[in-house]
Amino acid sequence: LTQYTNNRYSIGVIMDKNTCGNSNITLLLTIEKIARTGLILNPVIKYIDTSSNFQTLQAACEIISSDGGVIALISAPHPSSAQAMQSVGDAFQIPVFHYGPPIHDSKPHSLKIQLYVQQRDLATAVHEVAFLHYKWKSIYVMYSSDYGLEAVEKVLGDIHDKNVSSIAVRITDDNLQEQLDDFKASGRMHAVIEYPTLKLKHLLNKLNETGLLTEYYHYIFANLEMAEQEDWFLGESNITTFSPNLYKSYFNGFVKLHGIKPGSNEGVKDILKMTNMLIYDIIIMISATIRNNNHTMQLQSNELSCYSYNQETWSQGHSFINALRYNHILRDRSHKNVNGITGKIHLNGLGERISDILKIFEKQKSQLLEVGVWSRAKGVRYEGLNNSFSVTDLLKNKTLIITTIVNKPFTMMNESAGPGEEQFYGYCIDLLENIKLYLNRQDIPFKYKVVLVKDKAFGKPLGNGKWNGMVGELIRGEADMAVAPLTINHKRQAVIDLSTPFMNLGISILYRKQEKKHPGIFSFLKPLNYDIWIYLIVSYVAISLFLFLTARLTRYETFKQSPSEKVSNQFTVNNTLWFIAGAMMQQGSEINPRGFSTRIIAGSWWFFMLICIASYTANLAAFLTVTRMESPIKSAEDLSNQIKIDYGTVKDGSTQSFFRDSDFPIYAQMWQFMSNNADDVFVSNTEEGIARVLRENYAFLMESTMLQYQLTQHCNLTQIGDNLDSKYYGIGLKKDSPYTSLISSTILHLQDDGILVTLKKKWWLDAKNCKSRDSDDGDASALQVDSIGGIFYALILGTCFGMFVSVIELVYSAYKFANSHQISIPKVLVNNIKVALGFLDRDWLSNYKPSSAYTRSSESPIAQFIRADVLPDQDSNYNRINDYGPLYRGTPTISRV
Numbered sequence: 001l002t003q004y005t006n007n008r009y010s011i012g013v014i015m016d017k018n019t020c021g022n023s024n025i026t027l028l029l030t031i032e033k034i035a036r037t038g039l040i041l042n043p044v045i046k047y048i049d050t051s052s053n054f055q056t057l058q059a060a061c062e063i064i065s066s067d068g069g070v071i072a073l074i075s076a077p078h079p080s081s082a083q084a085m086q087s088v089g090d091a092f093q094i095p096v097f098h099y100g101p102p103i104h105d106s107k108p109h110s111l112k113i114q115l116y117v118q119q120r121d122l123a124t125a126v127h128e129v130a131f132l133h134y135k136w137k138s139i140y141v142m143y144s145s146d147y148g149l150e151a152v153e154k155v156l157g158d159i160h161d162k163n164v165s166s167i168a169v170r171i172t173d174d175n176l177q178e179q180l181d182d183f184k185a186s187g188r189m190h191a192v193i194e195y196p197t198l199k200l201k202h203l204l205n206k207l208n209e210t211g212l213l214t215e216y217y218h219y220i221f222a223n224l225e226m227a228e229q230e231d232w233f234l235g236e237s238n239i240t241t242f243s244p245n246l247y248k249s250y251f252n253g254f255v256k257l258h259g260i261k262p263g264s265n266e267g268v269k270d271i272l273k274m275t276n277m278l279i280y281d282i283i284i285m286i287s288a289t290i291r292n293n294n295h296t297m298q299l300q301s302n303e304l305s306c307y308s309y310n311q312e313t314w315s316q317g318h319s320f321i322n323a324l325r326y327n328h329i330l331r332d333r334s335h336k337n338v339n340g341i342t343g344k345i346h347l348n349g350l351g352e353r354i355s356d357i358l359k360i361f362e363k364q365k366s367q368l369l370e371v372g373v374w375s376r377a378k379g380v381r382y383e384g385l386n387n388s389f390s391v392t393d394l395l396k397n398k399t400l401i402i403t404t405i406v407n408k409p410f411t412m413m414n415e416s417a418g419p420g421e422e423q424f425y426g427y428c429i430d431l432l433e434n435i436k437l438y439l440n441r442q443d444i445p446f447k448y449k450v451v452l453v454k455d456k457a458f459g460k461p462l463g464n465g466k467w468n469g470m471v472g473e474l475i476r477g478e479a480d481m482a483v484a485p486l487t488i489n490h491k492r493q494a495v496i497d498l499s500t501p502f503m504n505l506g507i508s509i510l511y512r513k514q515e516k517k518h519p520g521i522f523s524f525l526k527p528l529n530y531d532i533w534i535y536l537i538v539s540y541v542a543i544s545l546f547l548f549l550t551a552r553l554t555r556y557e558t559f560k561q562s563p564s565e566k567v568s569n570q571f572t573v574n575n576t577l578w579f580i581a582g583a584m585m586q587q588g589s590e591i592n593p594r595g596f597s598t599r600i601i602a603g604s605w606w607f608f609m610l611i612c613i614a615s616y617t618a619n620l621a622a623f624l625t626v627t628r629m630e631s632p633i634k635s636a637e638d639l640s641n642q643i644k645i646d647y648g649t650v651k652d653g654s655t656q657s658f659f660r661d662s663d664f665p666i667y668a669q670m671w672q673f674m675s676n677n678a679d680d681v682f683v684s685n686t687e688e689g690i691a692r693v694l695r696e697n698y699a700f701l702m703e704s705t706m707l708q709y710q711l712t713q714h715c716n717l718t719q720i721g722d723n724l725d726s727k728y729y730g731i732g733l734k735k736d737s738p739y740t741s742l743i744s745s746t747i748l749h750l751q752d753d754g755i756l757v758t759l760k761k762k763w764w765l766d767a768k769n770c771k772s773r774d775s776d777d778g779d780a781s782a783l784q785v786d787s788i789g790g791i792f793y794a795l796i797l798g799t800c801f802g803m804f805v806s807v808i809e810l811v812y813s814a815y816k817f818a819n820s821h822q823i824s825i826p827k828v829l830v831n832n833i834k835v836a837l838g839f840l841d842r843d844w845l846s847n848y849k850p851s852s853a854y855t856r857s858s859e860s861p862i863a864q865f866i867r868a869d870v871l872p873d874q875d876s877n878y879n880r881i882n883d884y885g886p887l888y889r890g891t892p893t894i895s896r897v
Contacts, residue, residue: 008040009290010301012063012070014056014085016078017047026276030283039287044070050081060088061306069301071320072097072286077275079103079147086112092304093317095324097286099278101147102352111321113285113351115278115342117224117244119150121355125242125374126192126222127154129360131164133380134218140183140191141168143222148194151222155192171195176203180210194222204234208490211726213237225274227361227368235493239363242374244274244342244355274342281340285324293323325351391742392444400448400739403470403479404428405456407686409709409763410485424450427763428483431502434755435746444742451479456685458486460652471496474734481739482732485705487654489727497737498730500744502756506723507655508704509636509647512693513716527619536612540580547593547601548576556595571598584609635721639699640669647699648674648681650689655701656682658725667724693717705729708764 015024024045031041044066046059056076063070075085077100086103089096089111098114130136141156143149149170156168167186171179183191195203200223207213213235221241290299297319304312325347346354360372360380372382404411404424411426422429432448439446459471459482467475470482474496488498525533551557551571558569571579575591582589583606593599633639639647647670649655659671674681681698683689689700690710694717704723711717731747733740750756814828834840 008042008068009299010042010044010066010068010070011072011074011286012060012066013043013045013074014050014059014063014076014081015045015047016050016076016081018049020047021275022273023275023279026279027283030280034283034287037287039290041283041287050076050078053080053084056081056084057088057306060085064088064092064094064304065306067303069303069314070094071299071301071314071316074099074279074282076100086110088306091311091313093313093315094304095317095321097282099275099282110351111317113282113321113324113347115281115285115340115345115353117355117358118352119147120154121358121376122151122222122224122242123154125358125360125380126152126220128374128380129240130155130190130192130220133382134190136164136190138165138188138190139167140186140188141166141193142171142179142183142191143168143194144171144196144199148196148222151194152192173199176206177210180206180212184210184212190218192220192222197223197225200226207237208235224358227359227370234363234368237363239368241361241368243359243361243370244357277341281342281345284340285345289320289323297323321351325349391738395445395447395739398447400446400480401478402432402448402450403453403473403482404450404484405453405458405470407485407706408713410706411450427759428485430759430762431750431756432483434750434759435743438746438749439742448481450483453482458484458653459492460657461491465495467495470732474732477734480734480737481743484732485703485729486732487703487727488730489654489657492732496735497733497740499733499740500747501728501730502747502751503705503729503760505703505705505727505729506725507658507701507727508707508723509633509639509720510690510693510700510702510707510710510717511633511645511720513718514632524620527616539608540584543601543605544576544580547571547580547598547605548573550597550601551576551593551595554595554597557593557598559594580605586613633699633720636670636724637666639720640666640673645697645699646677646681647701648677648683648689649701650686651682651684654727655703659701690714690717703727705764712764 013027027043027045031043034041044063046063048055048059050056060073063073071094073085073089073094073096075082075096075098077098079101082098082100082103086096086098088094090109093111095111095113098112098116100116102114102116102118103112130139139155141152143152152168156166167188169179169182193203200221204213218238219240221239224242224244226241227243297316299316299320301314301316302312304314344356346356348354356376358374359370360374360382361368362371363369370383372380374380406413409426410428411424414421414423414425417423429450432450436446436448453470453473455468455472457469459467459469461467462472466472470479470484470486471492473479474482482496485503486492486498488501492498528536548571551569557571558567560567561570570591571593575589579589579591579602583602586609593602633642633645639645649659656674659667659674662668662671683692683700686702686706689702692698693700694714699720701724704719707719711719731743733743747756810832811829814825814832817823818825818828831840
């Protein structure tokens with residue numbers, strides 16, 4: 001050993017000041033171990049932010065200019081930092097060791113040593129497992145970078161030759177959720193994923209949140225460090241990954257090196273990281289190379305400067321790198337291979353590690369276990385771990401304790417049950433019976449006893465690893481199974497086993513039905529908007545005016561209306577209004593236009609009213625015959641945007657957790673409202689929530705299965721909108737229970753046989769109590785008085801108005817006649833009424849003469865123009881029936897001035 005006592009060699013090391021972890025400890029402890037053999041390795045360590053290339057270059061320059069220089073550099077795992085470190089090594093001809101993912105260096109004479117497994121070896125292993133072992137025919141490939149693409153490129157390269165349907169996408173932090181949603185929507189169940197080790201835990205959480213960590217999915221992770229992790233949530237999916245061929249015979253020495261007692265597991269997981277083990281192997285490799293070449297190559301480093309005008313390099317750099325790369329150098333004096341913890345150190349001429357063996361790990365229950373190996377020579381060989389067990393012996397002479405909770409219609413108490421009779425009934429009890437019948441047909445005994453959960457809770461974490469409710473009873477071993485509407489979620493799966501789902505559901509909104517809104521007595525006005533009614537009135541007046549003026553301008557509307565009459569225009573003001581009104585009511589009139597211009601206007605008005613009346617009639621039928629229920633809310637968004645209706649859910653339940661943990665804006669807003677009004681909106685159980693909906697202005701957020709049952713029991717309740725999420729019910733079992741796979745497979749058989757569908761029909765559809773529930777809020781019904789009463793009011797009002805006008809006409813006519821004949825108005829009124837009733841002859845005024853001449857000389861031209869309509873006969877012997885009404889038969893004489 002004395003031959004190395006005076007030999008001191010310096011090596012430069014760069015580590016990340018934030019993530020170096022135990023790597024620096026491993027480095028120093030390994031150097032200390034080598035020093036006991038007499039070989040002194042002096043580490044020159046710089047702790048920097050490795051994401052900065054400037055800091056890397058600055059630190060590398062400080063290292064090579066340190067006292068005596070260095071014989072090797074060890075880079076940090078960060079890709080850009082490693083590339084910068086390699087550029088310094090190449091410039092000054094100093095070997096650079098990399099223990100992170102391999103870097104891409106285009107220089108043919110680069111002085112690099114890469115101990116990390118090459119991506120092409122990993123790609124070959126992934127390819128053979130996917131296509132040769134599992135024989136996948138449909139695959140989804142996700143990779144994170146161009147470097148990661150190398151790990152899956154062989155899979156993509158052979159897809160066309162093997163007639164495999166495939167989709168390949170690149171995933172980033174920004175599009176991760178979007179790509180996972182696309183994967184779920186694609187319907188594919190097999191995927192190859194390449195993702196950085198530091199982000200794998202985040203990826204698994206996202207897979208779980210998206211519902212992709214179920215037993216139906218199988219993933220191959222192109223990653224060499226995933227198998228080291230034991231605390232990651234892997235869900236129910238099938239997972240395959242890889243690891244270098246670690247030499248476990250070196251573990252005890254490596255663990256002892258860190259001061260951990262043999263057999264103790266405390267702290268072992270922290271030091272058995274790939275980076276730590278590769279650092280250990282680098283130091284072992286450097287020391288072995290120095291020993292084996294001590295007589296032929298005396299290493300002597302010298303100080304170098306990055307800032308010297310005449311750049312000097314290390315003259316022994318190429319000799320040392322060649323000694324490191326060739327296999328025959330990596331033998332000790334007994335000519336045995338020098339192996340590290342990460343396996344045999346076998347390099348090619350470029351300094352890249354050649355992996356002869358990769359170990360295959362797969363998810364077994366809740367952890368990743370070694371199941372086989374991949375080798376260059378023999379390909380994939382599955383040795384397999386036989387985790388199967390027979391539960392028949394375990395179930396013999398054993399009665400399983402089944403915990404449940406009263407929740408209609410899943411489990412209900414039979415209050416009238418006597419001794420020896422079943423105390424419970426419902427969907428869950430029938431499910432248990434069908435599980436028992438199926439297993440008995442398979443010669444598997446299955447006996448059980450149903451008990452109610454003591455604290456009447458489903459189960460939530462209480463802190464310090466403790467749970468209440470049915471989950472707590474399973475954890476504590478007080479029950480073997482929990483058969484109830486137990487929602488499958490991440491927190492529960494972390495502490496108990498959950499079977500294959502027996503029912504899918506979602507969160508829904510339960511609300512009270514609103515009273516049906518009848519059309520109302522004036523509903524005949526509703527088919528048209530109030531603006532349309534105003535436009536119609538304006539159109540009526542305007543068209544009447546245009547027709548009146550047009551009739552005055554054309555000569556075809558002025559003619560003798562009878563042989564005894566003079567020439568006159570038939571479209572007087574009254575006649576024009578009456579003609580347009582008749583066309584509006586589709587009744588017509590005795591007047592018909594004769595001129596082409598007046599016919600065009602009339603025809604246009606008829607076409608206009610044809611469309612209006614057709615539209616009005618179509619809408620009127622719907623408004624009068626359909627009753628509607630107008631709910632103030634139609635969706636969760638409506639509920640979140642109002643404050644008049646309170647809403648809440650069961651306190652400390654899975655529905656409350658959904659809103660509390662949701663990042664969706666609408667649900668987050670709803671949670672803020674509920675949390676701010678916690679004392680008023682949360683209820684202790686489902687029954688209390690339903691009671692509040694029935695008696696208060698309250699909306700209850702509950703799981704859709706129980707909501708649908710309540711709709712069959714309460715006719716005045718309804719569901720608002722669609723389900724807010726998607727989740728599943730499963731049977732809970734104790735963690736790592738031997739019955740988990742048995743129960744899951746049985747549920748699948750019951751599903752295939754249609755038993756689960758039959759049970760749901762029995763307890764939901766067949767249990768319906770609402771015999772007269774409305775199938776649709778818009779069903780047509782017979783018309784009632786309150787629907788069309790408005791038209792009767794309109795008829796009465798029109799009749800009364802007509803009578804009122806007739807009275808005015810009567811009084812006005814009497815007034816004019818009385819003034820012109822010097823007779824009292826009451827006398828004229830009384831006599832006219834008698835004439836109308838038949839008590840007096842119509843010629844009673846025939847002998848009365850006007851008191852003075854009736855003249856029109858003082859009238860304006862416009863008045864004379866209008867009067868031509870009122871007094872069409874312009875003779876001096878004009879019969880003044882139009883002036884005084886049809887009750888008068890006198891023949892007053894009119895002299896015109």
